[in-house]
Amino acid sequence: MFKILKAEMLCENICQQIVEAPRIAHSCLPGQFVIVRADETSERIPLTISDYDREKGTVTITLQIIGASSMKIAQYKTGDSFADIVGPLGKPSELCTDPIEEVRKKRVLFVGGGLGTAPVYPQVKWCKENGVEFDVVIGTKCKDTLIMEKEFEDVAGEHYFLTTDDGSYKHKGMVTSVMDELIAEGRHYDLCVAIGPMIMMKFAAKTSLAAGIPTIVSMNPIMVDGTGMCGACRLVVGDEVKFACVDGPEFDASKVDFDSAMKRMALYKTEEGRAYLAAKEGDTHHGGCGHCS
């Protein structure tokens, strides 16, 4: 059993939990993920690690409530325990594994959208701690859906650019409009890391790649075991079939077939898609499983 030391709602439908998992906390790196199984009858849900504390032996997970399974996890409060949490899974961000002197020569543009804000955080924090220069653009629907503002202010300060789709807070517009502005100002970037909804990653990558910036995105497909056994998380990357759990979850955006991935995700994401799935998959589909954030 894995005890939850702290659970809180960051906004109406995003919750964050700090979980005691010493083995994972001991070795995880930004970019990696865990799989949580809340109780005996639950699904195995992949969730990106959004922070960790090696000394305290904890990892932080952040998830959006979309359907029954994510709702179930979100109902676990401080002091409760999950049946299982396994990790770290996937490859760490290359920023953290490439030779540090090479990485320090780079300026990185981080782009996070919606729930994708959470997995961007440990990467930004890692850059700050390791003396790597960066700017970070965070986009969200409106002021009420914004998460982790304080954390980003603390690590990124003046390099933190916030935008809301509806203009209810700070800048108004999509992340791409802020990216355009920063690039137009003449800021130089050697790498862009974009994490968020598939559609956001597709357009963020289009913007950065057009500016000649190599771009990495973090894919979040359906998974079951997460250790390279079931093949559910396969993606087409550069005409090759890759498995997000062992080859990813981060991939070179210029090689990702977003449309094929989106088609697969769309059905799990939209009400219409879920109704369609319910018809196709019958009573074993429970409508939204947390795979679709």
Add this chain to the structure above:
Amino acid sequence: MAIEVDVMKKVPVREQEPKVRATNFDEVCLGYNQEEAQAEATRCLNCKNARCVAGCPVSINIPAFIAAVKDGEFKKASEIIGESSALPAVCGRVCPQESQCEGQCVRGIKGEAVSIGKLERFVADWARENGVKPVVNAEKKGKKVAVIGSGPSGLTCAGDLAKLGYDVTIFEALHKAGGVLVYGIPEFRLPKDKVVQPEVDNVKALGVKIETDVVIGKGTTIDSLLTEEGFDAVYVGSGAGLPRFMGIPGEQALGVYSANEFLTRNNLMKAYRDDYDTPIARGKKVVVVGGGNVAMDAARTALRLGAEVHVVYRRSEAELPARVEEVHHAKEEGIIFDLLQNPVEILEDENGWVRGIKIIKMELGEPDESGRRRPVEVEGSEYEIECDTVIMSLGTSPNPLISSTTKGLEINRKKCIVADETTGATSKEAVYAGGDAVTGAATVILAMGAGKAAAKGIDEFLSTH
């Protein structure tokens, strides 16, 4: 009432009626009862030079345990099997006996072989139902061995090492111990709570610790086990790896599964039960591509979830790699075999869902390197099967997690770990390996045999180091 025995024939085993079992997940084969087992045991000739033992990868003393069954000494029979096998209730159910022990049986020359597998199953089930537990009386060696993977190979290796007095910890990546016995083989062939869990518990009763939710090769590595965590040796029984796909158009369509995913959802995650959250496609018409045991498991699972199921295989019936018994059961249950046929494309509807599969007919040409006649496409013979689910069961390629994070561990051209057949020794000192991680996808019993050999190899190594 005494059972009349025809010495040329096996005492028939009771099974669920095909029509009934096609709609449930209960075990197909009901096994022998006491009278049937004792009657079958009388058919054994108790050969002095028992060829069946040589045919068994873990060398169970078959004539001796069968003689004990004949005498009604079932506890003794179970102890004899226990000397060689940690998982008899599993093996009695899933071993390919026809090509191993029973394939060697002298009775089989003129008639039917003795039903060794069903007798083993009877003994193991009797022992479990009567609370017979394995006995440990080994002196502690004071040395620690880590076993990676709790599948048949890892459980066997761990059990044997524990019996020799080693302090053994198994690390399992999934949340439940058992490996392919829990995620791969379906309930109707191998009941999980009734059979697998008690056998895992028996290994634990030998003193083996099992840590679930630990992925070796991520964070914790083989090197960190040997240095930081104080293990003296490691056995890698991490199993087969990523599923293969065909590389044909449409494989990314919704409704295309690997057999591993389909079976894991159903077996490990219990998607067939309403009280579990994991979803699974209950297709109306399912095409399973491939002809191995895993393909049969996937097909029969899909059938039980309510689908019409076709198995599409590119060679003919004679080449089907699945066990004859599995093919026979599948046919009885109503699985349709489309043989000498091969998919060329998966067709999608406007929402990206599978709507059909385009198939080309094949004919057998010259033998290939495997000795089997190579299937060749029949030009212009393409046709379409309408279906809503496609399950690819084409085997697996090794998981890179361990080989890519262990310095000095040699892998071969097929990316399998290179290990000595008799000792399990790898290119790295103190690291042993066996099972599918070494051979590629094979059988439960071969993996057990490798685990057994490696336990011996590890014991020899640790006795001299």
